[in-house]
Amino acid sequence: MKYILIASLVVISFACKTSSKITKKDVSVEQIKKVQLSDTEKRKFDYFFYEASREKMKGNIEKTVMYLSECLKIDPTSSASMYELANILVNGNEVVKAQGLLERAILIEPNNIWYKLLLAQLYQQNQLGVKAIQLYEDIVETNPNNEEYLYGLAQIYAQNGKFDNAIDAYEKLEKLVGLNEVIIVEKEKIYLELGKNKDALNELERLTKKYPEEARYYGYIADYYLYLKDYQSANSFYYKVLDKDPNNGMVYFSLGNLALTQKDTTSFIDHYTKGLYNKSTPFEVKFQRIIPLLVDGNEFNESNAFIEDFLLILTEVHPFEANSFIYLGNYYKATNKKKKAISAFKDALSIEESNELIWQEYCLLLIDDSQFEELYSTTTNLIVKFDTNAFFYLIGGSAAMQIDKDEEALAMLMEGIQFSESNPPLKSQFFAIIGDVNFELGNSKEAFESYDNSLKLDEFNIVVLNNYSYYLTLENRDLDKAERMSSKCIEMEPGNSTYLDTYAWVLFKRERYFEAKYIIERAIDNGGSDSDVIVEHYGDILFKNGDIDGALVQWIKSLEMGNESKTLPEKIKSKNYIEE
Numbered sequence: 050m051k052y053i054l055i056a057s058l059v060v061i062s063f064a065c066k067t068s069s070k071i072t073k074k075d076v077s078v079e080q081i082k083k084v085q086l087s088d089t090e091k092r093k094f095d096y097f098f099y100e101a102s103r104e105k106m107k108g109n110i111e112k113t114v115m116y117l118s119e120c121l122k123i124d125p126t127s128s129a130s131m132y133e134l135a136n137i138l139v140n141g142n143e144v145v146k147a148q149g150l151l152e153r154a155i156l157i158e159p160n161n162i163w164y165k166l167l168l169a170q171l172y173q174q175n176q177l178g179v180k181a182i183q184l185y186e187d188i189v190e191t192n193p194n195n196e197e198y199l200y201g202l203a204q205i206y207a208q209n210g211k212f213d214n215a216i217d218a219y220e221k222l223e224k225l226v227g228l229n230e231v232i233i234v235e236k237e238k239i240y241l242e243l244g245k246n247k248d249a250l251n252e253l254e255r256l257t258k259k260y261p262e263e264a265r266y267y268g269y270i271a272d273y274y275l276y277l278k279d280y281q282s283a284n285s286f287y288y289k290v291l292d293k294d295p296n297n298g299m300v301y302f303s304l305g306n307l308a309l310t311q312k313d314t315t316s317f318i319d320h321y322t323k324g325l326y327n328k329s330t331p332f333e334v335k336f337q338r339i340i341p342l343l344v345d346g347n348e349f350n351e352s353n354a355f356i357e358d359f360l361l362i363l364t365e366v367h368p369f370e371a372n373s374f375i376y377l378g379n380y381y382k383a384t385n386k387k388k389k390a391i392s393a394f395k396d397a398l399s400i401e402e403s404n405e406l407i408w409q410e411y412c413l414l415l416i417d418d419s420q421f422e423e424l425y426s427t428t429t430n431l432i433v434k435f436d437t438n439a440f441f442y443l444i445g446g447s448a449a450m451q452i453d454k455d456e457e458a459l460a461m462l463m464e465g466i467q468f469s470e471s472n473p474p475l476k477s478q479f480f481a482i483i484g485d486v487n488f489e490l491g492n493s494k495e496a497f498e499s500y501d502n503s504l505k506l507d508e509f510n511i512v513v514l515n516n517y518s519y520y521l522t523l524e525n526r527d528l529d530k531a532e533r534m535s536s537k538c539i540e541m542e543p544g545n546s547t548y549l550d551t552y553a554w555v556l557f558k559r560e561r562y563f564e565a566k567y568i569i570e571r572a573i574d575n576g577g578s579d580s581d582v583i584v585e586h587y588g589d590i591l592f593k594n595g596d597i598d599g600a601l602v603q604w605i606k607s608l609e610m611g612n613e614s615k616t617l618p619e620k621i622k623s624k625n626y627i628e629e
Contacts, residue, residue: 083157084126094123101133110137128154132164144171162188162198169205178209196225203235212239228259234269246277264294268303275307283307298327302338318355325362332367336376339363343380356380364396371400375407378414387418405435412444424448425457432461439468439475443482450486459486477506481513488520496520511548514538519551522558523629531555546577554586562593581612592626600626 086094101116114137120130131154138147151168158164165184172181185202192198203218216239219232226232233252240249253273256266271286284307290300301324308316325335339359360380363373378393394411401407408431415424428445435441442465449458462483469476484499500517503510518535521527535555538548549572556565569583569590577583588603604621607614616627 082126084124086124090123094120094127097123098127098130101130105133110141113137126157128157128161128164131157132161132167135167139167139171144174147171148175160191162192166201169201173205173208178205181205182209182211194225196222199225207235207239212243215239228255230256230266237269237273241273241276249273262293264290264297264300267293268300271303275303280307280311296327296329298324298330299334301327305338321355321359322362325359326366328366332363332370332373335363336372364393369400371397371404371407374400375410378410382414382417387414390414391418391420403434405438408435409440412441416444416448421448421451425452425454428461432465437468439465439472439479441465442468443475443479446486447482450482450489455486455489459483459490462486473506477503477510477513479503480506481510481516484513485516488516493520493524509537509541511538511541515548515551518555522551522554525558528555528559532559544575546572546575546580546583549575550577550580550583550586553590557586557590557593560593562590565590566594581607581610584610585612585614585617588620589626597624 097116097119101113101120104110104112104116114134117130117134117137120127121134124130131150135147135150135154138144138150148168148171151164151171154164155161155168165188169181169184169188172178172184182202182205185198185205188198189195189202199218199222203215203222206212206215206218216236219236223229223232233256237249237252240246240252250270250273253266253269256263257270260266267286267289271283271290274280274283274286284304287300287304287307290297294300301320305317305320305324308314308320321338324330324338339356342356342359357377357380360373360377363370364377367373374393374397378390378397381387381390381393391411391414394407394414397407398404398411408427412424412427412431415421415427425445425448428441428448431438431441432445442461446458446462446465449455449461462479466476466479466483469479480499480503484496484503487493487496487499497517497520500513503513504517507513514534515538518531518538521531532552532555535548535552538545539552542548549568553565553569553572556562556568569577569587572583573587577587584603585607588600588607591597591603592600601621601624604617608617608621614629616629619627
């Protein structure tokens with residue numbers, strides 16, 4: 050069978066219609082006279098065009114445009130320069146300018162097919178479908194036996210609603226290449242669009258009559274009946290596919306989807322299970338069939354109960370396919386099964402141990418499950434294996450800090466920050482955590498310098514703004530600065546109890562107790578009642594507002610929640626506020 054090769058420029062993805070009229074004179078007017086260059090001008094032109102080509106290959110678009118512009122200054126009739134510039138403009142979504150250049154290029158060189166193909170594409174994008182059709186008709190008229198151009202004309206007819214013309218074009222194409230699967234399917238689509246269902250079926254039956262043993266052609270007929278919601282006929286033809294090709298795994302997914310439309314749970318599971326176990330069906334194809342079942346609002350929501358089983362089958366049938374375990378891990382992550390997600394990613398890493406992206410996802414899962422000991426151990430090895438990956442140093446240092454290995458954390462972070470130079474947001478995070486570690490080590494001066502460096506790179510780093518503010522209050526210094534930074538946190542996240550607590554504490558330290566009470570109660574209302582620290586602060590603020598009984602209630606509650614503050618028991622015993 051002869052197949053049609055479709056050039057990328059011929060396939061036009063923007064379907065549109067237009068009612069404007071055009072004549073051939075609009076496309077092909079009298080040719081513009083070429084400029085005659087002197088020898089000196091020709092040498093300059095050739096130099097600039099060569100440099101443009103060289104810069105284009107290097108990906109230097111600005112320089113390419115600069116050199117092509119120089120070419121057009123020397124020779125305003127250089128259609129090749131116009132075409133090259135138009136291609137660049139198309140990639141930059143400046144289609145109107147590109148269209149103008151191509152129109153002029155065609156006036157200069159009216160028989161250049163490449164100019165016309167690109168211009169036809171732009172006409173279609175700009176909703177000038179009639180002009181696009183006119184160009185393709187000109188191309189086909191001068192190249193009547195070119196399969197690609199005739200196919201492109203048929204497509205553009207269909208995209209502009211000229212279905213009868215499209216059918217005629219496909220008929221001509223079929224005379225050139227013979228009975229062809231691609232053409233048959235395209236004609237079927239058009240007939241269905243026109244409501245000519247019998248004609249659509251006749252086209253598909255032409256394939257089964259000529260190739261009666263080709264299983265997939267019966268699948269086309271099954272899909273046809275499924276489109277018409279004739280489920281019984283669709284089911285019959287899907288099974289005919291299996292009769293012709295018992296090893297066809299794809300048909301089981303079609304049968305499963307058909308079962309979904311009829312709410313047949315048992316058949317759905319059975320067919321999908323057979324499809325997933327089929328070893329001749331590629332892994333990615335199988336997973337693409339599972340994706341729709343993950344989407345909320347699926348027609349058969351109960352099917353989500355079987356997703357885990359389906360994904361487990363993928364790992365069983367494709368044990369050396371890392372993605373099967375990654376997909377399973379992501380499913381567990383989405384369903385909050387953290388331990389299972391971590392285990393699945395471990396399996397993926399046993400297959401692709403050198404894949405940095407899988408390691409990064411694995412480390413993030415460890416963070417999500419608060420497995421900081423394991424994370425520290427893992428990243429200690431990873432920074433040897435991937436010694437320039439700043440991410441592993443960053444989360445490794447964070448993990449070390451969480452398990453009270455502050456000196457190790459600082460060393461890891463200081464080593465890793467050098468690899469974040471090209472990534473300012475990441476470098477900002479390094480400075481942020483270095484600041485936290487330094488404060489824990491009692492190096493408040495170094496901590497505040499690190500915070501300042503972090504904010505220079507990212508002035509909206511909300512965690513830094515909050516921590517910096519809070520630590521300033523602990524040292525009773527720069528409270529104006531602390532208030533400015535803390536209020537910025539509230540502007541960005543007005544419902545965050547942690548940031549509200551910090552702001553309330555800054556106000557408390559500034560002896561603005563009434564305002565502090567209003568803010569801390571907002572923190573309590575937004576989930577702060579679950580934090581023993583925020584509850585203790587609430588008690589402190591109530592005390593300063595003269596509500597000693599209320600303060601005592603909050604202090605006792607904070608102690609019962611597990612607060613290990615050294616001064617809290619003394620506050621309760623003395624019924625008095627005691628500064629930390």
